[in-house]
Amino acid sequence: MxxxxxxxxxxxxxxxxxxxxxxxxxxxxxxxxxxxxxxxxxxxxxxxxxxxxxxxxxxxxxxxxxxxxxxxxxxxxxxxxxxxxxxxxxxxxxxxxxxxxxxxxxxxxxxxxxxxxxxxxxxxxxxxxxxxxxxxxxxxxxxxxxxxxxxxxxxxxxxxxxxxxxxxxxxxxxxxxxYNQPLSDPPPGFVTFAFGNGTLALVRAFAVDYASRTGLAGERLEDLRLIVSELAANSLDYGGGSGVLRLWSEDLRVVFDISDAGHIADPLAGRRPVGPRHPGSRGLLVTNLLSDLVRVHTAHGATTVRVYFNVR
Structure with a gap:
């Protein structure tokens, strides 16, 4: 038995x-x-x-x-x-x-x-x-x-x-x-930057310039710079080699999102310590740790990561 x-x-x-x-x-x-x-x-x-x-x-x-x-x-x-x-x-x-x-x-x-x-x-x-x-x-x-x-x-x-x-x-x-639903459209007046290989420094500078003009400064501005760099690099490496950055301000917040053709298959990506062999996860972890809010929609062939920074 x-x-x-x-x-x-x-x-x-x-x-x-x-x-x-x-x-x-x-x-x-x-x-x-x-x-x-x-x-x-x-x-x-x-x-x-x-x-x-x-x-x-x-x-x-x-x-x-x-x-x-x-x-x-x-x-x-x-x-x-x-x-x-x-x-x-x-x-x-x-x-x-x-x-x-x-x-x-x-x-x-x-x-x-x-x-x-x-x-x-x-x-x-x-x-x-x-x-x-x-x-x-x-x-x-x-x-x-x-x-x-x-x-x-x-x-x-x-x-x-x-x-x-x-x-x-x-x-x-x-x-x-x-709750993995497409995110709402940005309000009127948002700005965009389409990026690809060789433009990482440009997209980073574009985002920092916009955020600084809306009142983000000091350490928080540097946090935004790092996150844009990490997420854009993820798009280049794992999201089809290109992406689109959108920025706007709302309710005393600087908001941006990056969309690409990738798919986040791991539901815990960005929510646990990661090693160098977990592609793309470090950028999402940094984003979660440094931002005031992160929203994500992901599907096969389409991912958007939206990041909020409070302007204090």
């Missing part, structure tokens, strides 16, 4: 649905305390108001927790996996790690939201097989019902005031596909 065993993924990714500060604390504080008592490293990356709430309630135990304001560290959702979650988990890879991550809060814009929900879906792929627990709070009073429905699709376990249950609607791959 033969038997088969099913391996259980050590990665745990529950959504915490809460109403008000009391339910928020009831769902987060035991999670933190249990982790600390078990000797597990704990990080909390949530919006500033909730961060202060947790710190106050933890008292002296707060000194044992790594705290990050998600409105800063996770302003660009594409930065959260490599710059927040992986950065913490990889430093503590010898045992289980606990993280509270709240990437979607009331006030996230409609432009940001698709990147947020794709991030939540991709966490499951990024951490599969790892001894990590990431608890994601969702404000039932402040978020739209659509957001809660999407959370049920991106989290295999759901927690609320009545307890914990498996999600019958869990389908992270569907979420990644559904």
């Amino acid at each position: 033969s038997t088969t065993t099913t391996e259980v993924d050590p990665f745990v990714h529950p959504a915490l649905f809460y109403r008000g500060s009391r339910q928020y604390l009831d769902g987060t504080l035991p999670f933190i305390r249990e982790g600390l008592e078990a000797g597990e490293p704990v990080a909390v990356a949530v919006p500033g108001q909730n961060l202060k709430l947790i710190q106050t309630e933890l008292g002296e135990m707060a000194s044992e927790v790594r705290f990050l304001d998600m409105t800063e560290a996770g302003r660009n959702p594409g930065r959260i996996i490599p710059g927040v979650l992986r950065a913490f988990a990889d430093r503590h890879s010898s045992g289980r790690v606990r993280i509270i991550g709240e990437p979607i809060w009331p006030g996230r814009s409609a432009t940001e939201y698709p990147a947020c929900v794709q991030h939540e879906a991709l966490i499951n792929l990024a951490f599969s097989g790892r001894a990590v627990t990431i608890l994601c709070p969702y404000d039932l009073d402040g978020l739209d019902p659509e957001v809660i429905r999407d959370a049920e699709a991106t989290h295999p376990v759901l927690i609320d005031g009545s307890g914990s249950r498996s999600s019958g609607d869990y389908a992270p791959d569907r979420i990644v596909r559904d």
Whole structure:
């Protein structure tokens, strides 16, 4: 007689649905305390108001927790996996790690939201097989019902005031596909630069000149210069040998995108540490780490990467 065993993924990714500060604390504080008592490293990356709430309630135990304001560290959702979650988990890879991550809060814009929900879906792929627990709070009073429905699709376990249950609607791959939609057209007045081999310096200078005239300066202007260079180089190397840069300004932001004939087949491209043998991934990682928002649409023979810089 033969038997088969099913391996259980050590990665745990529950959504915490809460109403008000009391339910928020009831769902987060035991999670933190249990982790600390078990000797597990704990990080909390949530919006500033909730961060202060947790710190106050933890008292002296707060000194044992790594705290990050998600409105800063996770302003660009594409930065959260490599710059927040992986950065913490990889430093503590010898045992289980606990993280509270709240990437979607009331006030996230409609432009940001698709990147947020794709991030939540991709966490499951990024951490599969790892001894990590990431608890994601969702404000039932402040978020739209659509957001809660999407959370049920991106989290295999759901927690609320009545307890914990498996999600019958869990389908992270569907979420990644559904939100991989063509990006909106730029507003009137945008400028373009078509580039090919031998024009990398020209497209970089064109972008920097435009951004500087709209108010971007200093280190942020240098970040934009680097990103344009990386993405344009990706187009030349992996996107058919040419591309089109478009730039415009909107809502105190400098925005640009680069389109080419390539296809990003790896859904985690730009969201994990990469080595030199991963073509094109370094440029996407740099883009996610340095930008205020990144939106991507990719299909066979057509990819657009759109990048936002806040003008402070």
